[in-house]
Amino acid sequence: MNTSEIKTRFPIFQHHPELVYLDSAATSLKPQTVIDAEREYLEEYSTNVGRGLYPLAEKATEKFEAVREKVARHIKAAGSQEIIFTSSTTGSINLAADLLNHTVNNGDNLIITAMEHHSNFLPWQELVRQKNADLRVAPLTQTGELDLGILQNLVDARTKIVAFTAVSNVLGTINPVQEIVTIIKNINPHTLILVDAAQATGSIPLDVTRWNADLVAFSAHKMFGPTGVGVLYGKSHLLEKLRPVTFGGNMVLDVGQASETIYKEAPTRFEAGTPNIGGVIALGAALDYIENLGPANIRGHEKNLTDHALKRLQETFRNDIRIIGPINPERHGSIISFALNGIHPHDIAHLLGEKNICIRAGHHCAAPLHRALGLDATTRISFSVYNNEDDVEKLIGVLKEIQKMFLMK
Amino acid sequence: MSLYQDCILDHYRNPRNHGTLLRATHRASTNNPVCGDKLQMDLIVKNDIIEDARFSGAGCAISQASASLLTETLKKKTSADARAIKPADILKLLGVPLSPNRLKCGLLSLETLKKALNNKM
Incomplete structure (x- = not known):
């Protein structure tokens, strides 16, 4: 290279x-093409997405949605309906914790690992506190790798969620994601698995389909994109079942006075409000940059x-x-x-x-x-x-x- | 100008008044969660006069040198004079400008001193 x-x-x-x-693990530097993509949006077609019927708004919507397709292809998702845009990896994991909140009950357990960043630790700690559930922390080996034997023993019939990182932001450890997911699903096929891929994107090739995790979180700014944009990938059949947790513009088909409000399909129903349009478009340029290299x-x-x-x-x-x-x-x-x-x-x-x-x-x-x-x-x-x-x-x-x-x- | 002047490095490598006081009348400890700096300050105050001051702990050169420099100025001060020490006085002792990120390190000693003065054993 x-x-x-x-x-x-x-x-x-x-x-x-x-x-x-x-210090690229904190944030990566930005290539000119990414800067240009965001500037072009701001200078040439800075209109809102999803609503306008005039050509400039259609262009913005088209460019924005094209990035959703591009993200899906890049991480090998089944389709763009599995890609939710958020504000950051932290935003993605918090959204996931909110979306899954109702699935956790008193006496259930969640598993995380000892190598998690606070953003994949605190949302789950808060969730178990609310639900009076148990938070289990999978320990590490002497060399700073996950102890899969012990992790396996932590999973049981009441394990609702396992959340772990693909790459440790401190140790640099690359976890065998696919193997871990298989181990967990073999013990409890109903356990939902979230992978924090913040440090993996832009560094190691991603294949969420092969990983077989239910949810994957990452952000644009660690893969040459701008700050303020995150992604939450979720398997279609899971997202279809989940109710939105934030409410507002752009996520509804019809709003009634009483309770007849109809939400849009996933992923749009999870994206209330105007998103970071220029940032998402710039993420598209960042993905092009990675694909070219x-x-x-x-x-x-x-x-x-x-x-x-x-x-x-x-x-x-x-x-x-x-x-x-x-x-x-x-x-x-x-x-x-x-x-x-x-x-x-x-x-x-x-x-x-x-x-x-x-x-x-x-x-x-x-x-x-x-x-x-x-x-x-x-x-x-x-x-x-x-x-x-x-x-x-x-x-x-x-x-x-x-x-x-x-x-x- | 580098933050790490000879004076700071000297106080870090050879800290003055380092240790604890068995007969301390006042004591407090603090930590700086961002860096993991830890500081404990022990004082012997008699008739409102600071007779001895020691510090212990671990941390970056700025936090430890600042504690060393501060303890040197404390002996024979009245507790009122010690309470009147301002952040600017610590910066003068250190002799280098601190960025906002390192201010907490530099002022941890003063924070610990003020806490100790309020914590009679």
Whole structure:
């Protein structure tokens, strides 16, 4: 993958030629085509969708709905009726929790895992609190992978929902989604499964049909798209049965005074109000960008780079570094978190920032995971298509300086 | 200018007044959930005069150096004078401008001190 050519497509590097961006797990940078798509909508046809009968509104509606089709094809859904647009991954998971609220009763249980981001933790914690249900947390192995044996033992006849991440935003672990779904459905075919794919999109090829999960949540901004757009995929036969939980414009066929209101079909009935039209259209451009590069090529590039970085960090810092997460590159996405002996992650992040190297420090919205690891915070680097081995060397060079600065007496 | 001046690094590597006081009359601890910084401040206050001050905890260089610098100024101060210490005074001690994100780290020591002064053992 020609990263220097790729960099020319991301205008941020013209504004900051020295930038070493290693924080794509927080949000990815945006290529010019994505920026253009959103600007074109705002400048040339910024009309509302779904309602207008004049050509500009028809154009906006057509472009908007074309992205729904494109998302469905990209993640290999059965059709665009399975794609709900939301505001973010968090918005998608909260919507899912609201849609499934009525299915959970006193004494039921929900299962999540110890590696979840707060956004795939708190909506379920709140749901079990309301329903007096049980929240079970599947633990991890020593290498930061899900312990499938224990997970299996947690599922029973009263397990209503299992929610887990496809790729950990801290450990980088790639979970075997299809295998996990099969294990759960074999024990309880009625259990509904939600996969948080926020860190998978834009990094590993998705196939929701093969995964066989009932619901999948992700957002545009981690796959080169803009912020403010999320997606909730849901199997058609499930969405058809669910009642809307937010109400307003664009989601009804007919409204009566008393109770004869008729809602539109899924997914529109779950999208009350004017959506982020420009953002969705820009997501379409982001998907084109990924398709042009090739999802398998992106994964290949990120895997090689992650493997290289893991090796370089270990050989450079040896016993002074603790890498959190699997070392096997097949099970590791483009995220590496680590602790460096005697230096607080916030100091590392700040000093790297002074040298134009952007990384993340803290608990990465996964406080329960850090508690389990016995760490207050970690330093996280994450790669995307615009990163290469030079970025890794620049990072290691400054990390060595920081180590020298902190450890000298 | 780098945030990490020699003075801050020196106080981080060789903290002054680090530890706890067995005979502390006042004590409090705080934490900064964003960074995971933890700080405990122990004071011996006699006749309204701070006779000794120690801090313990773990965290980033800014939070720990700020506590070290602050404890150096506390001895022989009246509790009223200690209560009157303002955030600006801490920033002056640190000698570097702090971004909004790091302000919490830099001011954690002052927060802990104020809490300790109100927490007689």
